[in-house]
Amino acid sequence: MQMGHDRIGIWVEGKNSDHLGYVKAHVEAGFRVDPGYILETKSPEGAAEHLAGLSEPPTALVVAKRLDQSVGLMQALRGRGIQPGRDLYLCSYDHSMNNTPNPDGAPSARIERPVERIASEAARVLGARVEGVQTGPTHTLLPSTLVADAP
Secondary structure, eight states: OTTSOSSEEEEOSSSSHHHHHHHHHHHHHTOOOOGGGEEOOSSHHHHHHHHHTOSSOOSEEEEOSOHHHHHHHHHHHHHTTOOBTTTBEEEEETTTTTTSOOTTOOOEEEEEOOHHHHHHHHHHHHHHHHTTSOOSOOOOOOOOEEEEOOO
16 A cells, blocks of 8 residues: 555455454555455465456455465466566565565565564563463564565
8 A cells, every 4th residue: 555556455364364454454544445355265376366357456465375375376477467566566474475586577575574573572471371470362463564666
C-alpha cells in the first residue's frame, strides 16, 4: 500500500496471523478485501494458476511461504506469462526471495521481522513460566520493516 498498490493479494497457509494482518491492514487503509486475492492453495503451481485466471489480478502479492515455495511461485508465474516485478510485484517475509538469484532482475520487497527480539521475548516468557511468575497466554506485537526495491 505504501508503494501505491491498491490490489494486493496474499498467499498464506490458511487463516493465520499473516492472513489476519493482511485483512486488518486493508480495513485500516480503507481498502476492500477481495476474497479472490487470498490464496490458500498449497502449491506454487496452484497459486500461479489462480492468479492467471483472475480477470483483474492483484498488482502485488505478499508471499507468506517458505523459500522453496517462493522460488517455485516465481517459476510457475513465468511459465504462465506473468513476469514477477513487471506484471506482479512480489513481497516475501525476511529474505526468502531476495536471496534467490533472479535472472530478470525483477524488483521485489521483503518484510523483515525482528528475529532477535522474537527469540528474546520467547525466552523471557518461557523463563517467567518456568519460575511460575506468568501462567496465562501472552501476546506481544513487535514491529516489522518493509524493505523494497522500486516497483
